[in-house]
Amino acid sequence: MNDLADGYVTADGRQIGPVVMEMKNITLRFGGVEAIKDISFDIRQGEIRAIIGPNGAGKSSMLNVISGFYVPQDGEVWYQGSRRPPMKPYEVAQQGIARTFQNIALFEGMTVLDNVMTGRLTNMKTGMLWQSIWKGKAEREETENREVAEKIIDFLEIQAIRKTPVSRLSYGLKKRVELARALAAEPSILLLDEPMAGMNVEEKEDMSRFILDVNDEFGTTIALIEHDMGVVMDLSDRVVVMDYGKKIGDGTPHEVRNNQDVIDAYLGVAHD
Amino acid sequence: MFYREAGDFSTSYPEDSQTFPIKFDRYRYYLVLFIAIVVIPFFINDYWVNSLFLPFLIYAIAAIGLNILVGYCGQVSLGTGGFMAVGAYACYKLMTSFPDVSMVILVLLSGLITALVGVIFGLPSLRIKGFYLAVATLAAQFFLVWLFNRVPWFYNYSASGQISAPERTFFGIEITGPNTQAWATYLFCLMFVIASAYVARNLTRGSMGRKWMAIRDMDIAAEIIGVNPLRAKLTAFAVSSFFIGISGALFFAIYLGAVEVGEVFGIQKSFLVLFMIIIGGLGSIFGSFAGAAFLVLLPVALKIVGVDWLDWPTDIVAHLQLVIVGGLIIVFLIAEPHGLAQLWRVAKEKLRLWPFPH
Ligand SMILES: Nc1ncnc2c1ncn2[C@@H]1O[C@H](COP(=O)(O)OP(=O)(O)OP(=O)(O)O)[C@@H](O)[C@H]1O
Ligand SMILES: [Mg+2]
Numbered sequence: 001m002n003d004l005a006d007g008y009v010t011a012d013g014r015q016i017g018p019v020v021m022e023m024k025n026i027t028l029r030f031g032g033v034e035a036i037k038d039i040s041f042d043i044r045q046g047e048i049r050a051i052i053g054p055n056g057a058g059k060s061s062m063l064n065v066i067s068g069f070y071v072p073q074d075g076e077v078w079y080q081g082s083r084r085p086p087m088k089p090y091e092v093a094q095q096g097i098a099r100t101f102q103n104i105a106l107f108e109g110m111t112v113l114d115n116v117m118t119g120r121l122t123n124m125k126t127g128m129l130w131q132s133i134w135k136g137k138a139e140r141e142e143t144e145n146r147e148v149a150e151k152i153i154d155f156l157e158i159q160a161i162r163k164t165p166v167s168r169l170s171y172g173l174k175k176r177v178e179l180a181r182a183l184a185a186e187p188s189i190l191l192l193d194e195p196m197a198g199m200n201v202e203e204k205e206d207m208s209r210f211i212l213d214v215n216d217e218f219g220t221t222i223a224l225i226e227h228d229m230g231v232v233m234d235l236s237d238r239v240v241v242m243d244y245g246k247k248i249g250d251g252t253p254h255e256v257r258n259n260q261d262v263i264d265a266y267l268g269v270a271h272d
Numbered sequence: 273m274f275y276r277e278a279g280d281f282s283t284s285y286p287e288d289s290q291t292f293p294i295k296f297d298r299y300r301y302y303l304v305l306f307i308a309i310v311v312i313p314f315f316i317n318d319y320w321v322n323s324l325f326l327p328f329l330i331y332a333i334a335a336i337g338l339n340i341l342v343g344y345c346g347q348v349s350l351g352t353g354g355f356m357a358v359g360a361y362a363c364y365k366l367m368t369s370f371p372d373v374s375m376v377i378l379v380l381l382s383g384l385i386t387a388l389v390g391v392i393f394g395l396p397s398l399r400i401k402g403f404y405l406a407v408a409t410l411a412a413q414f415f416l417v418w419l420f421n422r423v424p425w426f427y428n429y430s431a432s433g434q435i436s437a438p439e440r441t442f443f444g445i446e447i448t449g450p451n452t453q454a455w456a457t458y459l460f461c462l463m464f465v466i467a468s469a470y471v472a473r474n475l476t477r478g479s480m481g482r483k484w485m486a487i488r489d490m491d492i493a494a495e496i497i498g499v500n501p502l503r504a505k506l507t508a509f510a511v512s513s514f515f516i517g518i519s520g521a522l523f524f525a526i527y528l529g530a531v532e533v534g535e536v537f538g539i540q541k542s543f544l545v546l547f548m549i550i551i552g553g554l555g556s557i558f559g560s561f562a563g564a565a566f567l568v569l570l571p572v573a574l575k576i577v578g579v580d581w582l583d584w585p586t587d588i589v590a591h592l593q594l595v596i597v598g599g600l601i602i603v604f605l606i607a608e609p610h611g612l613a614q615l616w617r618v619a620k621e622k623l624r625l626w627p628f629p630h
Contacts, residue, residue, distance in 0.1 A: 067496060093498035105496070107489035109555070110482075118486050122498035124479035128507065134474035139286055142478055146285040181497065 007044065010237060017045025020221060021066070021189060026075035028061055035061040036072065037245040043189065048215055049223045050232045050253075053242035054265060059225045060102055062242070063191050066223070067099050068092040094122050098187035100178045102194045102225075106166045112177050113162040116152060119184025120145040149184050155217075156180045156210060172203040176210070183214060190214070192224040196231060204228065208235060229266075233257070241265070291473055308462060313455040321454035326527045328568045329461040330519050335548040335560035336472045337515025342546070343554035344476055345508035346488025347397050351409035353541030354416035355513050357533050358386040359520025361426050364435040367448075367525065368428055375440050375447060379464065379521045386517020387510040389416075394509030398502055413542055420533040436530035448525050457526050464522060468515055473557050475511060484508050485555070516545075551600055553613030562612040570596065 007017040021043040028036040035058045043049045051059045064070040066077065068089040077084045079095065087095075098119070107115050124145055130137040153162055156176055161169065166177060175195060182190055195211065196204045208231055214220050226232050232239060233253040241249035241256055243265040249256045256262055292298040316325060334352060341347050362382040370378065393412040397405050420426050427435045439449030445456045475481055483504040486494035491501055524531045531537070544567065552563020571593055578589035604611050 069492075088500075089492075089495040090498050090500045093496055099496055101493070101496075105490050105493035107486055107493065109489045110485055114482060114485070118482045118494075118497050118499075121479055121483060121486075126479065128475070128480060128511075131478050131480050132471040132474050134478070138474065138478050142289060143285045146289070150285075185497065 007046075014046065014216065016047045016237060019043065020045045020080055022078040023062070023065070024076040024078065026062070026065060026072045026077075028058070028065060028070055028072045034245050036065070038074070039240075039242070039245075039247045040075075041240045041247065041250055043221060043223055044238075046215070046219055046221055047237040048211070048235050049221075050236035050239045051223065051225045051242065052227070052229070052232055052239055052256075053248075056244075057242040058245040059242055060193055063099065063193050063223070063225065066092075066191060067097060093185070096185070096188040097191065098182035098185045098189075099191035100175070100182050100193060100195060102197065104171075104174045104178055106174055106178055106181070108167045109165070111163050111165055112158060112169070112180075113149065113153070115166055115177055116149045116162075116180045116184045117145065119152075119181040120149060122185055123148075148186070152180050152183050155213070156183070172199050175199065175203075175207065179207075179210065183218075183220075186218070187220060189221045189223065192222065194225050194227065196226060196228060204231065211235060289477065291477070305466075309459075313459055316454045316458050318454050321458050322527075323572055324568060325458050326461055328564055329458070329465045330522045330527055331545065331548060331564040331568060332465055332561050333468045333522070334516050334519035334545045335552065335564045336468055336557060337512045337519065338545050339549045339552075339554065339556070339560045340472060340476070340484070340515070341508050341512035343549055343556065343559070344481060344488060345484035345505065345512075347394070347505060347508060348402060348406040349409040349512075350406050350539070350542045350546065351393060351412040351416070352516055352545040353537040353539060354413040355386050355390055355516040356520030356523060356541060357416055357420055357537035358389045358513075359383065359517030360524035360531055360537065361420050361435065361533075362386060362517065363521035363525050364428075364437070365426070367438055367440065371438070371440075375442050375460075375525070376463075379518055379525070382521035383514040383518040386520065387514040390509045390513020390516070391506050394506050394513075397505045397509065410539070410542075413539055417533050417537060432532075434530055434532050435524065437525040440525075448529065450529070452526075461522055461526055464518055468518065469557055469561075472511075472515070476557065480507065488555075547597060547601055549611075550604055550609075551597075551611055553611030554609055556610065556613035558616070559611050559613030562616070566612065567597070 007015065009015055019042040022040075023042070024040050026036050026039050027034065039058075039062070051062060053059050061070060065072050068087045068091065071086055107118060110118070124141055126138045126141045153159055156179060158173070158176060158180060161173065166174065169177065179192070179195065182192075192211070196207050199207065211222060211224070212235065215222055224235070226235075236253055238251060239249070239253055239256045240247060241259070241262045243261075248261040248265055249259040251259070287293070290298075292301055312325070334356060338349065338352050341349050359382045362385040363378055366373070366378045366381055367375075393409065396408045400408060421433065424433075427433055437448040439446060439451070441447065442456075442460060446452050447456050447460045476484070483494070483499045484507075486497065486499050487501060487504045487508075494504070495501055520537065523536070528536065548563035548567050549560055550563070551566055552561065553559025574589050574593050574596075575586075578584040578592065579586055608614055610617075
């Protein structure tokens with residue numbers, strides 16, 4: 001399937017486009033630790049791409065490379081057909097790549113609405129002078145962006161808590177608000193680091209549904225890290241499997257599940 | 273009249289994001305403005321203007337400025353006194369160099385110059401945080417005071433080493449120098465206070481404020497949503513110093529008239545304004561006013577009660593003041609970081625639901 005340059009249509013009728021992001025031979029070291037060893041993979045337009053692997057495999061490190069927190073010692077990141085120069089995380093965000101964190105990283109001092117509105121900051125360009133006057137340009141921009149934020153809030157069914165300070169929310173709701181903040185940017189690629197970690201079954205189902213809906217309705221390309229194999233098999237179009245910083249599998253959920261290396265890694269044959 | 277929001281629905285987003293979404297609050301705000309602008313000038317005299325109103329108004333501007341940096345953007349600063357001094361000396365140099373330019377413009381320019389200096393001293397904030405940043409701003413404080421003491425150009429080579437404000441008028445009315453009238457200086461400062469509060473409120477409720485708060489709450493997450501931390505922090509330093517510079521200019525030109533920098537803009541000033549925003553409420557414009565009012569009123573009230581009524585010795589009363597302020601700082605830091613503003617908010621919340629709390 002990988003050689004279908006311009007994309008294909010999935011069994012459930014979703015259009016998968018050409019490659020939008022490509023990681024080429026990424027190597028990342030922390031001192032002596034090689035967190036990522038010469039890994040290459042790509043992400044196609046409109047697909048849900050999962051990254052799985054045991055603890056410490058280097059999955060979060062890979063997302064951090066994509067979003068600019070870590071600069072790999074070796075390798076290239078290609079985005080939308082050109083090689084990306086080293087970038088700061090905020091520059092990556094301005095390119096339309098949004099993400100959530102493994103450990104929730106919300107703005108605890110703000111309400112849900114304000115958190116979601118921060119997700120729109122890359123779209124808000126009114127200068128300081130206009131902002132200090134408020135009436136006119138700044139107010140108009142605020143209203144326009146508020147409308148988008150409210151749409152996201154409706155979409156993720158968090159209307160009832162929009163004025164609640166984030167610090168008062170349950171873990172599951174916080175994860176949802178973090179997704180809302182990322183979505184508010186209307187990203188072209190959404191990176192989710194274990195969006196369902198620590199959730200109960202019901203919350204996981206909700207989250208899975210939201211992820212599918214986001215992909216379906218907004219056409220957002222999603223790369224997600226997840227431990228729950230069931231969820232991964234249900235959600236993703238293609239899966240990258242990492243273990244000890246190496247890529248040990250890449251393909252459809254079905255292909256990956258029958259890959260002997262993957263089975264070994266998960267059953268802990270080689271190490272542990 | 274009851275404090276209620278029933279029947280008071282926001283039907284649009286602009287309405288929902290107003291400063292005072294509840295009608296009652298809005299009316300009270302207009303009432304306060306009316307009293308401040310129209311009523312007080314008729315009753316004000318030299319004693320009240322110098323012991324209460326001018327310090328309150330001017331400190332309120334400084335507190336708003338510091339609150340933007342500390343309360344909204346989370347960058348601790350102990351350099352307030354130094355930055356006020358920049359505003360004061362900038363104003364002095366401008367007043368003596370351009371005697372014909374309006375004081376409003378000169379005060380604003382003093383703010384801009386201070387903003388520039390603030391940005392320079394804000395540069396370390398890109399590398400260091402919290403305690404270490406506080407120490408760096410402390411260094412700025414001492415450096416600036418030393419600079420204004422040591423370089424005679426700043427005080428126009430005057431023999432005393434002091435700066436004193438020449439007489440200037442505003443619409444033909446004297447606002448600096450020895451022959452000013454209470455109502456005139458009061459209104460001149462009030463004008464800056466209202467404008468500062470308006471601008472600060474607008475900057476903090478929109479995208480700029482969210483950038484600052486994002487940096488304050490979690491800088492990594494702020495970066496990931498596209499906030500350039502360098503720019504966000506430096507704009508906070510700039511805007512904050514702008515207000516602090518204005519307050520320093522007013523403090524010198526309108527309030528004191530003559531200034532010896534180490535005495536007036538020393539480290540105590542930095543702490544005083546910091547205490548104002550801690551007691552008043554971090555991250556709240558209203559809190560800046562509340563804190564300024566509290567710390568300006570406290571010594572006056574203590575003097576009236578302690579010295580005048582109870583005949584206590586003055587030094588006891590002075591110490592009592594330190595104890596009270598110290599105690600309050602501890603209480604607020606531990607129990608209520610959002611200060612008086614939060615207590616006020618909670619009280620309103622209770623009132624709003626009264627008599628049915630659930
Ligand atoms: N900032 C860092 N400094 C040093 N070592 C790091 C750093 N970040 C990650 N590592 C190391 O890199 C390796 C991969 O970590 P990473 O967080 O990417 O794993 P992961 O696959 O996300 O694991 P988990 O499933 O537990 O989240 C680990 O050995 C980790 O200790
Ligand atoms: Mg991880």
